[in-house]
Amino acid sequence: MIVTRFAPSPTGFLHIGGLRTALFNYLWARRNGGEFKLRIEDTDLSRNSAEATKAILEAFEWVGMDYDGDPVYQSDRFDLYKSYIIKLLDEGKAYKCYMSKEELDKLREEQMARKERPRYDGRYRDFTGTPPEGVEPVIRIKAPRHGEIVFEDGIKGTIVIKADEVDDFIIARSDGTPTYNFVVAIDDALMGITDVIRGDDHLYNTPKQIVVYEALGFKLPRFYHVPMILGEGGKKLSKRDGAADVMDYKRMGYLPEALLNFLVRLGWSHGDQEIFSKEEMIELFDPSDINASASQYNLDKLLWLNSHYIKNSPNERLATLLEDFGIYLLSHDKREILLDIFKERCKTLAEMAEQIKEVLETPEAYDEKAMKRAMKGDAAEILSDFAQMLKDAKELHLPVEYHKLMEDFVAQKEIGFGKIGMPLRLALIGRLGGPDLGDVMSIIGKEETIARIEKLLGFIADR
Ligand code: GLU
Numbered sequence: 428m429i430v431t432r433f434a435p436s437p438t439g440f441l442h443i444g445g446l447r448t449a450l451f452n453y454l455w456a457r458r459n460g461g462e463f464k465l466r467i468e469d470t471d472l473s474r475n476s477a478e479a480t481k482a483i484l485e486a487f488e489w490v491g492m493d494y495d496g497d498p499v500y501q502s503d504r505f506d507l508y509k510s511y512i513i514k515l516l517d518e519g520k521a522y523k524c525y526m527s528k529e530e531l532d533k534l535r536e537e538q539m540a541r542k543e544r545p546r547y548d549g550r551y552r553d554f555t556g557t558p559p560e561g562v563e564p565v566i567r568i569k570a571p572r573h574g575e576i577v578f579e580d581g582i583k584g585t586i587v588i589k590a591d592e593v594d595d596f597i598i599a600r601s602d603g604t605p606t607y608n609f610v611v612a613i614d615d616a617l618m619g620i621t622d623v624i625r626g627d628d629h630l631y632n633t634p635k636q637i638v639v640y641e642a643l644g645f646k647l648p649r650f651y652h653v654p655m656i657l658g659e660g661g662k663k664l665s666k667r668d669g670a671a672d673v674m675d676y677k678r679m680g681y682l683p684e685a686l687l688n689f690l691v692r693l694g695w696s697h698g699d700q701e702i703f704s705k706e707e708m709i710e711l712f713d714p715s716d717i718n719a720s721a722s723q724y725n726l727d728k729l730l731w732l733n734s735h736y737i738k739n740s741p742n743e744r745l746a747t748l749l750e751d752f753g754i755y756l757l758s759h760d761k762r763e764i765l766l767d768i769f770k771e772r773c774k775t776l777a778e779m780a781e782q783i784k785e786v787l788e789t790p791e792a793y794d795e796k797a798m799k800r801a802m803k804g805d806a807a808e809i810l811s812d813f814a815q816m817l818k819d820a821k822e823l824h825l826p827v828e829y830h831k832l833m834e835d836f837v838a839q840k841e842i843g844f845g846k847i848g849m850p851l852r853l854a855l856i857g858r859l860g861g862p863d864l865g866d867v868m869s870i871i872g873k874e875e876t877i878a879r880i881e882k883l884l885g886f887i888a889d890r
Pocket of ligand 1 (some may be wrong): 433434435436468611624626629804
């Protein structure tokens with residue numbers, strides 16, 4: 428069975444790089460009918476917070492990524508880690524080191540002066556004498572002194588690290604707390620993780636974790652170290668690109684399936700296919716196909732995907748999602764026509780909400796530039812004549828009926844369409860651009876159309 432995990436450190440919100448790592452692990456487990464586990468790496472009590480954990484769980488819920496079992500919290504497992512430290516001490520595979528900070532600093536300086544890589548020199552490895560007084564020891568694990576640590580990385584190929592690059596590293600600090608690489612190895616082994624897919628910033632933690640696996644006789648998992656996501660322009664991904672909170676994407680009006688589709692394509696591909704439903708991702712994803720070079724964040728691609736998923740969403744779902752953006756259409760009589768129009772035009776829910784609001788609400792102000800362009804010459808008179816024509820007209824319902832009326836109007840007046848189109852747009856939505864005028868009038872109705880025209884005319888008269 429394939430068992431994967433996502434192991435975030437709750438130091439802040441979940442960013443999209445983290446979500447991509449989680450997604451890869453999730454897909455690989457689901458493809459194989461295996462398990463996907465969540466482990467909260469909250470041993471650093473000074474940097475971790477319960478809110479950050481909550482934010483991670485909330486993000487998982489939003490994107491609909493379900494994990495198996497309850498999340499495992501490292502902070503609940505200190506006794507367990509301690510028992511393994513004692514075991515290694517008892518077996519002579521770890522030892523107490525009494526070196527003081529000053530001694531360590533001195534050693535480091537000497538090594539640097541000799542142009543050597545700073546590393547612990549193993550001076551307490553076989554120590555049998557009387558320990559110095561007043562020093563609380565740290566616990567170090569015995570790393571191999573000769574040869575190489577070798578592992579197969581499913582993305583990067585064979586990784587070979589010379590044994591002298593891994594020193595006898597600390598597994599427990601002098602206050603007894605276990606260190607990062609030690610607990611990760613123990614947890615992965617005890618949780619039965621078979622495949623570790625994680626960011627390649629952890630590549631050089633792996634040899635240390637292998638030392639722990641071997642000391643404890645645990646079976647090694649397969650490792651996949653995923654290259655990072657670069658920002659636009661090939662630089663480090665920054666807040667501006669989207670290193671931001673996953674939940675910001677919700678606030679900006681992205682659909683979770685668009686974000687997941689976007690993320691799966693950052694570093695992984697299947698031919699030249701761009702659109703992947705979750706089922707397809709599960710069917711096709713294989714971590715061995717992850718690209719060995721870094722991928723690049725591309726906002727246009729995300730927007731393109733989002734508009735694809737918006738277009739293909741049922742209106743009822745869109746209406747429900749738009750409530751978070753202050754638009755309540757679930758029982759609105761013009762719901763279908765409104766959503767049919769705007770799902771074709773908008774790339775995000777936020778944009779959709781803004782444009783729908785523009786149609787549903789009487790403008791509070793008018794765009795100055797548009798006013799100068801639209802209200803030249805006899806525009807006010809034309810607008811007022813059009814309002815009169817509306818008043819005289821029979822009941823109007825459909826967009827085409829409003830179109831017909833406008834056509835009759837320009838024919839009768841012998842004017843170009845823009846002569847009524849521009850001022851009317853300004854009256855209806857407060858600016859130029861925006862959706863089809865027939866659609867807008869049909870949505871808001873005849874009375875409201877007349878009222879908006881009169882409001883603009885009143886505004887101009889008062890100036
Ligand atoms: N807690 C680590 C992080 O957030 C992940 C460790 C791992 O995946 O092994 O970067």
